[in-house]
Amino acid sequence: MIFPLEELIEYDGNMYEITSASSRRSYQLSMLKDPEIEENDGKVVSLAARQVFTGEIEFRLEAQ
Numbered sequence: 001m002i003f004p005l006e007e008l009i010e011y012d013g014n015m016y017e018i019t020s021a022s023s024r025r026s027y028q029l030s031m032l033k034d035p036e037i038e039e040n041d042g043k044v045v046s047l048a049a050r051q052v053f054t055g056e057i058e059f060r061l062e063a064q
Contacts (some may be wrong), residue, residue: 007049007050007053007054008049008053011053017059017061018052018053020061021052021059021061022045022048022049022052023045023048024059025048025051025052025057025059026044026045026047026048028048029044029047029048030044034047
């Protein structure tokens with residue numbers, strides 16, 4: 001899957017939050033060597049973004 005541009009265009013939430021969540025999820029996936037990465041042709045960022053946009057994973061930013 002390529003980067004989910006349609007979901008990105010239609011997203012009306014906080015762009016910083018979704019970018020941060022996708023970035024952190026990309027890191028998690030690469031550190032875990034998740035087998036789903038290979039199914040996604042090694043594209044970690046697009047996989048993470050899809051998971052965030054589709055709600056497959058949930059995220060929240062903690063107040064500092």
